[in-house]
Amino acid sequence: MNCRDYQNNRRGSETGIYIVCSDKGLLDKINNMLRFKGIIGVADAEGKFHYFVDGRKRMSRAITKVEEIVTKNAANIELDAPESMVVSALRAVLIFYDFDMSLIGTTAMYEIIRRMVIYRDVYYHGVRELYGIAADRLKLSYEQTERDIRYTVKKSSLNNEGMKTTELLRFLADEVIYRLEEMKRQPV
Numbered sequence: 616m617n618c619r620d621y622q623n624n625r626r627g628s629e630t631g632i633y634i635v636c637s638d639k640g641l642l643d644k645i646n647n648m649l650r651f652k653g654i655i656g657v658a659d660a661e662g663k664f665h666y667f668v669d670g671r672k673r674m675s676r677a678i679t680k681v682e683e684i685v686t687k688n689a690a691n692i693e694l695d696a697p698e699s700m701v702v703s704a705l706r707a708v709l710i711f712y713d714f715d716m717s718l719i720g721t722t723a724m725y726e727i728i729r730r731m732v733i734y735r736d737v738y739y740h741g742v743r744e745l746y747g748i749a750a751d752r753l754k755l756s757y758e759q760t761e762r763d764i765r766y767t768v769k770k771s772s773l774n775n776e777g778m779k780t781t782e783l784l785r786f787l788a789d790e791v792i793y794r795l796e797e798m799k800r801q802p803v
Contacts, residue, residue: 696795701732704794708787713772720767723749723760724784731788732795742781 649655655667668681705728706716714721726749740748743757750760768775768783775783 696799700795700798701729704791704798705729705732707794708790714767715770718763718767718770719753720763723753723764724767726752727784728788728791731784732791745781745784
């Protein structure tokens with residue numbers, strides 16, 4: 616699967632909830648709940664939670680609500696695979712796409728993707744938060760992390776034309792998860 620196929624497969628894969636009704640009172644009630652609490656959580660048939668966060672007026676409040684959810688749920692969303700297996704699958708994916716393991720950008724990507732695979736909450740962060748993970752871990756500035764990752768990606772064999780960095784990192788994280796599933800299926 617190349618990056619373009621991945622990009623097309625990801626589109627439309629998320630579930631949305633739309634409320635259509637003729638009862639203006641119901642819609643006002645939902646809107647007031649969202650304004651008052653700043654967040655509404657809904658569980659789907661599989662028991663997965665989806666959240667609506669109100670960012671219409673105070674963006675800082677919306678960010679705080681999202682951080683609360685992530686912190687509260689972080690302990691429950693760890694991947695069920697040993698660290699050594701994650702490391703092995705991640706290295707295999709990076710080597711498969713010819714990432715130079717001696718570059719700082721590859722190390723930064725390694726840290727980001729490892730966190731994305733182990734903690735699914737990180738998977739949905741934006742590029743600033745993802746770069747922040749590597750920057751903190753490697754003691755680099757955000758700008759340096761960005762430059763190093765961009766350089767590393769250019770040097771690799773990964774065909775990523777038109778793909779944003781967050782999509783690229785998610786693509787690689789999905790590849791690692793796929794390899795982990797394959798590794799789990801193999802007899803010991």
